[in-house]
Amino acid sequence: MKINEMPIPNHLREAYAKNGIEELYPPQAECVNAGLFNRKNILAAIPTASGKTLIAEMAMQKEVAEGGKCLYIVPLKALASEKYEDFSGKSVKVGIATGDPDQRDEYLGRYDIIVATSEKTDSLIRNKAGWLKSISLLVVDEIHLIGDESRGGTLEMVIAQLRFQNPDMQIIGLSATMGNPESLAKWLDAALITSEWRPVDLREGVYYDGAIHFHGTERLLETPKKDDDLNLLLDTVNEGGQCLVFVSSRRSAEAYAKRAAVTLKKTSPTLDELSKRIGKADTTASGKNLALAVKSGAAFHHAGLPREARAAVEEGFRNGDILCISSTPTLAAGLNLPARRVIIRDYQRYERGAGMNPIPVLEYRQMAGRAGRPRLDPYGEAVLIAKQQRDVDRLFEEFIDAPAEDITSQCQRENELRSHLLALITSGFAQTDGEVRGFMEKSFYASQKSVHRRLDKNIEKTLAYLEKSGMVEREGDEIHGTLFGALTSRLYLDPESAMMIKDGLAGKKFTAFGMLHLLCMTPDMFRFYLKASDEKFVDKILKERSEELLLDDLSEEFFAAIKTALVAEEWISEIGEDSICERFGVGAGDIHAVVENLRWLMHAAGRICHEFAADCDDEMRDLELRVTHGVKEELLPLIALKGIGRVRARRIFDRGITSPEKLMAAEKDEVVSILGATIAKNVLEQAGRRSAKKREQELEESEDEHEEEDLPTEKKPQATLFDFGG
Incomplete structure (x- = not known):
């Protein structure tokens, strides 16, 4: 089957010809014959390197040419970047979504093809991104990961919710290995294409x-x-x-x-x-x-x-x-x-x-x-x-010679149900017990076997937990998300994490280390493995700093969280990455992963703190900035200037320039010698704007104080001429 016979845009046909792609591989041709270009759902379970991406790209380009919008879901951020590069530069607008989990990212709606991770897509659904309703073609890469313990439940619910929201949407599932592709194809109402053919033996x-x-x-x-x-x-x-x-x-x-x-x-x-x-x-x-x-x-x-x-x-x-x-x-x-x-x-x-x-x-x-x-x-x-x-x-x-294992749904797991049922309710997909059950009966989990009795029991147990936690409330037959529940779902938190943060902040003295340890204890944070060599210094920390901790658990996870929090504490104390890696036996990438994870959790904790423990607002905001930039508290005024990272901020501070105001007052040549001409110019302009704004605010506050002094009060009536006479 020739490429020039395909109903795809000319620019794509020309791009393939430049790369020497003139004929479809046999599995690709099977997908075309199964209705790929007729908006039929397809599940392609075919070997690696047999052209799965090309199947998806041809279908997406045709869909875009006919006025549609496409979403391409991948399991990893690195893979999202790779696919973004693959699809770009071919006369369609391509966007990528892997960022903050509590943003709608409405700007993505202007793209023809959006590449996103399953977790990011889930958060977009929870935050009610309007453009998702216009998705007419969904491609799910590595769809066998629906059986993965760590992310399978999310992928399954994303597919289910998008199908519910966009019933006429075409779905293309791509997978290299799977033991029971027939089960997944049946759930997706998809034509199943399997093959052992490979372009290279x-x-x-x-x-x-x-x-x-x-x-x-x-x-x-x-x-x-x-x-x-x-x-x-x-x-x-x-x-x-x-x-x-x-x-x-x-x-x-x-x-x-x-x-x-x-x-x-x-x-x-x-x-x-x-x-x-x-x-x-x-x-x-x-x-x-x-x-x-x-x-x-x-x-x-x-x-x-x-x-x-x-x-x-x-x-x-x-x-x-x-x-x-x-x-x-x-x-x-x-x-x-x-x-x-x-x-x-x-x-x-x-x-x-x-x-x-x-x-x-x-x-x-x-x-x-x-x-x-x-x-x-x-x-x-x-x-x-x-x-x-x-x-x-x-x-x-x-x-x-062994067959690949069957994939099974992960939605029966309690922690998965907690998060996803809360999202269903707060996002408006289900507003009664019947609607919750009705939605879940359309899941891959329910389609695999007769599980309704077990599913009903799990749903009942999960809803009871959410109600007891104050995340949902009932009014007759209806279930509504509370402020706390809606906030938890939008922030993309596990409900248990949100409860731990809320309870940990209640009536406790805030300390940076205590907060870091609390976040490292949540289900949403990965923890470093505690090796035998770590136990001595972790025990020492527990003895010396137990009063700083907001939790008292003493489980294996508790001690692993201490190690993880110590890594984060050294990061915000400006200890060098090489020293942290050597002391704790971790890699630089591990430190970056901790920082990235904690940035999100600090932001989420800050939002919860604002609602339920507002007296900690300032401390939470400062700690979030310190985690983001890896600095001590004294550098926060300088780090607020764009272009100054932790290294430059420390260099400036150690020269006695400790604030934007002092930066403005410093000798220009000195600032240039520290930062370089281009960065110095940009930073000084920012510092100037900040200083002017601060003076303006101080002037307004001063005028307000004078006005208050002149205002009449009941205790001091306005003076009259008689008060001055003799």
């Missing part, structure tokens, strides 16, 4: 004792190194390919990259430049290790790295300069980084309370699917490494 095998064992054949490798994972890497590189190596932990990823760098010893000016970029982006020990490895053509990739460092690694790999990346499985979840060979070295993972367990088959498939670069590799290889001879057959049975 995928060979799956198990390596043991110098050979890769495939079904019915084996391939012998040279073994110049004692380590199997390095021999597999060298074999690929010697053939002109690149490798992705999946391991179980960050420490393992970093260790492998170091060994690979020593083995590869590649040099080039491009690698030197990438190394310098990474060194500037991440000054921690981990960042230095990465920069050193990249200099020799190897890299590691995990969530502990700052975004700039991860982006540099991805760029170097796509361009062919970096020959291998060792990574935790997060890299397999959507980022487009295919390689000649994928090595799945670690196929077991530690789970707290359960020890080491095999990874899911679905996860293995995601990793294996990265093997083979279209138009670059003659084939792709996914290789597991066996430690013993008897493991070879077992690995074939457990991973290569």
Whole structure:
């Protein structure tokens, strides 16, 4: 089936032709035959690299040409940025939504295609963004994540609410791996397209004792190194390919990259430049290790790295300069980084309370699917490494030949129901018990099996919790959200988080550390894992600073929250990232994640504080700014000036320039020497405007005071001529 036969705009057809795309792959053609361009719902459960994005883009461009508006949902912010770049520059207006969770972002309505994460879309629904009602085509990428424990419930409710709001909307679901696609297709009223076809042949095998064992054949490798994972890497590189190596932990990823760098010893000016970029982006020990490895053509990739460092690694790999990346499985979840060979070295993972367990088959498939670069590799290889001879057959049975697991709804989980039922009520989707039940009966959860009795019980229990918490109230048969409930939903908080914040602020003395610890205890905040080496200093903090804490729990989460809050406290005390990373055993990316998460929670806590504990307003506002910028309280007046970050603010303050007024009074040459000419000019203009505004306010206040002094009062009647006579 030829591209020039498709009913798509000419500019898109021309863009494809420039990239050498002239004919559809077989799975793409099946989608067209199933009604892709006739507004039929489609679920495409087809392998990685078989052209799922192109299916969606053709449908979206046609929809836009006919006056429609499209929403493309992805699971990760990084993937949202990637898809935004893919869809831009093709004669349609593309927007991206990954920002603050309590904003309507009405400006997004002017775009033809909006790329958003599922969480951001959920928050837009809760905040009643008007443009969502005009969505005529919904694309859900990685739709199998509807079964994911951490985000599946949100994705399911987003799809359900958009279908309820826009009943004529076309839906396209894209997935690479799924055990029960028929169940999901039935729920979506979608034509199911499944296929094993790939543009690059995928060979799956198990390596043991110098050979890769495939079904019915084996391939012998040279073994110049004692380590199997390095021999597999060298074999690929010697053939002109690149490798992705999946391991179980960050420490393992970093260790492998170091060994690979020593083995590869590649040099080039491009690698030197990438190394310098990474060194500037991440000054921690981990960042230095990465920069050193990249200099020799190897890299590691995990969530502990700052975004700039991860982006540099991805760029170097796509361009062919970096020959291998060792990574935790997060890299397999959507980022487009295919390689000649994928090595799945670690196929077991530690789970707290359960020890080491095999990874899911679905996860293995995601990793294996990265093997083979279209138009670059003659084939792709996914290789597991066996430690013993008897493991070879077992690995074939457990991973290569095993079906992917079925996906199941996560909406039966109590914490998911709390948040989503509150959103249904406060957003106006359901206003009675019957409407709540009616909506949930249309969920994927209800469609999977006969669960109505259990669903009714869970709904009843959840509504009782929301009512007891003061988030909803009843008037006869109707259920309404209260001010507290509506605020909680708009702020995109778990109701339990909102209750913890409200109760924690009630009648307690506010301290910065106590507030940080409280927020780190909420279900909405991730906490650092508490290692054995952390226990001594955490116990010390508990003994010395227990009076600052707003909660008294002593659970495992409580102590983990102390560690996380200490990281945040050092950040707002202007301790350097490298020192924080070394002391707490975390990465620079982890610090940034804590700050980003706490910024949102501080903002939400500030809104709750304003409603229920207004006497803490000023302290909350100051702490939010300190978390945002990573500064001590004394720098807040300076940090308010755009262009001055934590480093410049400290530099200025230490020179005795402690406020915008003192900045205006300082010698201009001194300010320029500290900030540079361009930034100094901008900052001085801001400081001047602020100083003028402050003088104006002081003058108005002074005039008001004089007017009050002149006003007559009952206690002091107006003087008359008789009061002055004698």
